[in-house]
Amino acid sequence: MHEFSLVSAVIDSLEDYSVQQGWGQVKKVTLRVGAMRQVIPETMQFAFKTACEGTTLAGAELELVNVPIVIKCPQCGRAWGEEHMGMICPYCGCDDAQMTQGMELDIDSVEVEDDGEKED
Ligand SMILES: [Zn+2]
Numbered sequence: 044m045h046e047f048s049l050v051s052a053v054i055d056s057l058e059d060y061s062v063q064q065g066w067g068q069v070k071k072v073t074l075r076v077g078a079m080r081q082v083i084p085e086t087m088q089f090a091f092k093t094a095c096e097g098t099t100l101a102g103a104e105l106e107l108v109n110v111p112i113v114i115k116c117p118q119c120g121r122a123w124g125e126e127h128m129g130m131i132c133p134y135c136g137c138d139d140a141q142m143t144q145g146m147e148l149d150i151d152s153v154e155v156e157d158d159g160e161k162e163d
Contacts, residue, residue: 046082046083046086046087046089046090047090047093047094049080049082049087049090049148050087050090050091050094051094052148053072053074053091053148053150054091054094054095054098054100056150057069057072057100057150057153058098058099058100060153061099061100062099066099066153066155067155067156067157068099068102068103068155068156069099069100069103069153069154069155069156070103070104070154070155070156071103071104071105071106071153071154072091072100072103072104072105072106072150072152072153072154073106073107073108073150073151073152073153074105074106074107074108074148074149074150074151075108075110075147075148075149075150075151076107076108076109076110076147076148077110077112077144077145077146077147077148078109078110078111078112078125078145079112079142079145079146080146080147080148082107084107087105087107088105088107091103091105092105108151110144110145110147111124111125111144111145112124112125112128112142112144112145113142113143113144113145114127114128114130114140114141114142114143114145115140115141115142115143116132116134116135116137116139116140117137117139117140117141118132118135118137118139119132119134119135119137121134121135122143130142
């Protein structure tokens with residue numbers, strides 16, 4: 044279950060931010076996860092919950108945003124996705140195509156509880 048190692052890397056950086064920014068309780072974390080990461084959402088949720096225990100993120104909710112794969116040809120400029128997974132351009136045959144999207148594991152946003160200032 045590689046979700047655990049992905050999640051602990053994310054939590055490590057969130058804990059650093061949390062200390063730097065003086066965050067209160069983290070309510071929700073939104074992660075952008077590329078399709079190439081082959082993450083199983085349920086496993087990711089479980090890993091996140093487990094790895095958060097005993098950290099400043101305990102109890103935070105996790106939202107996953109799936110980022111589809113995009114491969115782009117540098118020669119003809121066309122792009123394609125999972126329907127043609129190869130790295131050879133289906134349009135011009137160029138074999139130097141690059142994956143431009145799909146490897147993401149980015150923190151998109153974090154919702155933090157406001158300490159002190161209560162809105163009512
Ligand atoms: Zn091409």
